[in-house]
Amino acid sequence: MSNKKQHPSALHEKPGISPPEIISPIAVAHIKKFRKIQPSPKELVEGILAGNITALSRAITLVESTNSDHLAKANEVIDACLPHANKSIRIGITGVPGVGKSTFIEAFGKHLTSLGKKVAVLAVDPSSTISHGSILGDKTRMEELVKDENAFIRPSASGETLGGVARKTRETITLCEACGFDTIIIETVGVGQSETAVHSMADFFLLLKISGAGDELQGIKRGIMEMADAIVINKADGDNIRKANLAKVEFNRALHLFPAKKSGWIPTTSTCSAITHEGISAVWKTIAQFLELTKENNYFFEKRKEQNQYWMLETINEQLKLNFYNHPKIHQLLDSTKKAVQNDEISPFAAAQLLLEKYFKF
Amino acid sequence: MSNKKQHPSALHEKPGISPPEIISPIAVAHIKKFRKIQPSPKELVEGILAGNITALSRAITLVESTNSDHLAKANEVIDACLPHANKSIRIGITGVPGVGKSTFIEAFGKHLTSLGKKVAVLAVDPSSTISHGSILGDKTRMEELVKDENAFIRPSASGETLGGVARKTRETITLCEACGFDTIIIETVGVGQSETAVHSMADFFLLLKISGAGDELQGIKRGIMEMADAIVINKADGDNIRKANLAKVEFNRALHLFPAKKSGWIPTTSTCSAITHEGISAVWKTIAQFLELTKENNYFFEKRKEQNQYWMLETINEQLKLNFYNHPKIHQLLDSTKKAVQNDEISPFAAAQLLLEKYFKF
Numbered sequence: 001m002s003n004k005k006q007h008p009s010a011l012h013e014k015p016g017i018s019p020p021e022i023i024s025p026i027a028v029a030h031i032k033k034f035r036k037i038q039p040s041p042k043e044l045v046e047g048i049l050a051g052n053i054t055a056l057s058r059a060i061t062l063v064e065s066t067n068s069d070h071l072a073k074a075n076e077v078i079d080a081c082l083p084h085a086n087k088s089i090r091i092g093i094t095g096v097p098g099v100g101k102s103t104f105i106e107a108f109g110k111h112l113t114s115l116g117k118k119v120a121v122l123a124v125d126p127s128s129t130i131s132h133g134s135i136l137g138d139k140t141r142m143e144e145l146v147k148d149e150n151a152f153i154r155p156s157a158s159g160e161t162l163g164g165v166a167r168k169t170r171e172t173i174t175l176c177e178a179c180g181f182d183t184i185i186i187e188t189v190g191v192g193q194s195e196t197a198v199h200s201m202a203d204f205f206l207l208l209k210i211s212g213a214g215d216e217l218q219g220i221k222r223g224i225m226e227m228a229d230a231i232v233i234n235k236a237d238g239d240n241i242r243k244a245n246l247a248k249v250e251f252n253r254a255l256h257l258f259p260a261k262k263s264g265w266i267p268t269t270s271t272c273s274a275i276t277h278e279g280i281s282a283v284w285k286t287i288a289q290f291l292e293l294t295k296e297n298n299y300f301f302e303k304r305k306e307q308n309q310y311w312m313l314e315t316i317n318e319q320l321k322l323n324f325y326n327h328p329k330i331h332q333l334l335d336s337t338k339k340a341v342q343n344d345e346i347s348p349f350a351a352a353q354l355l356l357e358k359y360f361k362f
Numbered sequence: 363m364s365n366k367k368q369h370p371s372a373l374h375e376k377p378g379i380s381p382p383e384i385i386s387p388i389a390v391a392h393i394k395k396f397r398k399i400q401p402s403p404k405e406l407v408e409g410i411l412a413g414n415i416t417a418l419s420r421a422i423t424l425v426e427s428t429n430s431d432h433l434a435k436a437n438e439v440i441d442a443c444l445p446h447a448n449k450s451i452r453i454g455i456t457g458v459p460g461v462g463k464s465t466f467i468e469a470f471g472k473h474l475t476s477l478g479k480k481v482a483v484l485a486v487d488p489s490s491t492i493s494h495g496s497i498l499g500d501k502t503r504m505e506e507l508v509k510d511e512n513a514f515i516r517p518s519a520s521g522e523t524l525g526g527v528a529r530k531t532r533e534t535i536t537l538c539e540a541c542g543f544d545t546i547i548i549e550t551v552g553v554g555q556s557e558t559a560v561h562s563m564a565d566f567f568l569l570l571k572i573s574g575a576g577d578e579l580q581g582i583k584r585g586i587m588e589m590a591d592a593i594v595i596n597k598a599d600g601d602n603i604r605k606a607n608l609a610k611v612e613f614n615r616a617l618h619l620f621p622a623k624k625s626g627w628i629p630t631t632s633t634c635s636a637i638t639h640e641g642i643s644a645v646w647k648t649i650a651q652f653l654e655l656t657k658e659n660n661y662f663f664e665k666r667k668e669q670n671q672y673w674m675l676e677t678i679n680e681q682l683k684l685n686f687y688n689h690p691k692i693h694q695l696l697d698s699t700k701k702a703v704q705n706d707e708i709s710p711f712a713a714a715q716l717l718l719e720k721y722f723k724f
Contacts, residue, residue, distance in 0.1 A: 078709050254616045305704040312703045315714035320682045341674045342667040344444050349529055350437050352677035
């Protein structure tokens with residue numbers, strides 16, 4: 001009689017206690033409690049129209065998503081929000097890094113909420129994908145405003161192209177307006193093409209400057225000064241006041257060299273301090289005057305119609321280009337053709353024709 | 363015996379003298395003598411390279427033609443001229459009507475030919491199709507220059523789009539250069555987008571102004587002042603001299619508000635009189651200094667490469683748009699979609715998507 005157990009193979013396992021599950025059921029229940037079911041477009045719209053910030057944030061996340069499923073849902077939400085949007089003033093604010101945009105927007109935003117306004121602060125910064133949000137990335141810069149229940153701050157959407165980022169911001173404006181925000185501030189850094197994009201979605205365009213900075217710091221891109229409805233010289237405090245006033249005179253003189261605006265509005269220059277709050281309320285008064293004038297002469301409404309059309313055409317043109325340049329055949333030929341053109345081996349027009357033939361033949 | 367001739371029918375014709383031919387052989391021979399056979403691309407290229415103005419003019423006519431047969435021929439001529447082109451300085455000149463562009467170009471052009479240069483004067487004016495050449499249409503405005511055998515003046519090509527007009531002018535530059543013209547002046551009116559086009563084909567960009575004119579007259583489009591490598595205040599003669607000098611100071615101050623140029627060149631301001639010729643030679647000295655600087659720092663050559671690439675991409679983008687907007691389906695839907703977008707019935711992005719789907723499905 002043998003008491004020995006038979007081990008048929010080295011792989012035999014003794015029965016024992018089962019190993020603990022990797023994910024504990026308690027943790028699963030805990031996580032599931034927080035993982036809410038994705039609300040339907042209808043639910044989102046209802047939430048937004050009721051002024052629910054969570055619904056607004058979720059809808060914006062949909063708009064910013066690259067998932068094509070989300071895109072369809074986002075379009076549904078936006079189209080349902082459209083009839084409830086548009087009742088706002090949209091203020092574009094630009095200025096190079098260093099002029100104190102964040103502190104200005106915080107002071108200005110707080111002033112607006114103190115007047116009973118609901119303020120949404122958005123941003124257009126195509127570079128934020130790389131820099132991870134050089135603007136508005138750090139909400140701590142607007143400590144006061146972020147705590148204000150009548151303010152909503154959303155960092156720039158990320159995206160590969162300015163067109164994409166701008167589209168997302170513009171759709172976010174619609175959502176914010178439907179959610180009851182009556183003052184939309186769209187921030188951008190004054191160094192790229194994003195100003196044109198912001199200018200094309202704002203009613204009023206404000207250029208923030210400081211005095212006494214070298215040319216590099218003031219170095220804004222071409223045409224931006226001419227877009228401005230107001231130039232505000234920030235940091236007019238302490239020793240800076242005199243210099244700021246001088247800068248104001250100089251910019252005022254420069255503005256007069258530009259042609260009259262279609263709006264009938266004569267751009268203003270002023271100084272302010274985001275720290276002492278001197279001049280902040282005057283900025284809003286200026287904007288209110290602008291609104292009065294342009295609503296009376298109908299420019300305000302005409303411009304919004306034009307902007308809508310502009311964005312439709314821009315989107316089409318952008319898509320046409322994307323489709324062309326992402327075409328495998330073009331992708332393959334573009335670099336060598338560019339080189340040939342640069343070196344005058346073929347005329348730019350003959351080269352373009354060559355590529356277009358290949359594209360349309362496909 | 364009957365002497366009567368038989369008339370078998372009423373339609374019988376008596377033999378007689380033949381009627382005179384409608385076109386006289388003498389006239390035909392005379393006309394044929396003047397109707398030269400359309401020269402082949404090869405003959406045109408030979409003529410151009412030999413400095414033959416007739417060949418140059420005929421080649422430009424080919425470039426400007428809308429006949430697709432001519433287009434192929436034009437491309438052949440241009441590609442053969444390319445290796446012989448590019449050895450020139452291309453000067454863009456802009457200014458609103460009334461600043462005296464024609465008299466300035468005449469005085470400036472005469473100065474250049476007196477220095478032994480060969481000067482071609484071209485124009486970009488998309489409006490000329492309608493206005494039949496508001497600029498350069500009337501060569502009598504440049505009476506002196508037109509008689510100068512070292513000068514070649516060609517009015518703006520006509521065309522429906524700025525892109526088309528610009529393309530033709532740019533190809534004409536190549537032909538002129540291959541024909542031995544070492545100084546190309548490209549004129550435009552400072553009121554539209556054509557400045558950007560001219561800026562993109564010029565090495566040096568000159569903005570012509572006058573003093574003491576109201577804002578309307580000075581009213582140039584956004585960004586043009588920032589493009590300028592030199593601002594020249596014309597009509598600085600007689601009672602105007604003091605005012606012109608004041609304007610010079612003011613523009614100089616304004617120029618300093620703009621960011622530094624990539625070329626390393628600091629834009630200049632000066633005054634001149636196209637009538638007394640005061641200050642005209644100084645304009646050329648400025649350009650010569652610009653050339654020295656930018657050829658040394660390589661900007662001149664880099665910019666030309668960039669410009670070539672720019673024109674290739676511009677042509678592609680323009681064609682993509684033309685193809686889309688001329689598509690029968692889009693043509694049919696565009697107006698109603700635009701209206702819906704303007705009235706906020708559909709978001710600009712959803713509308714764009716709708717049209718694009720129709721286009722790409724086709």
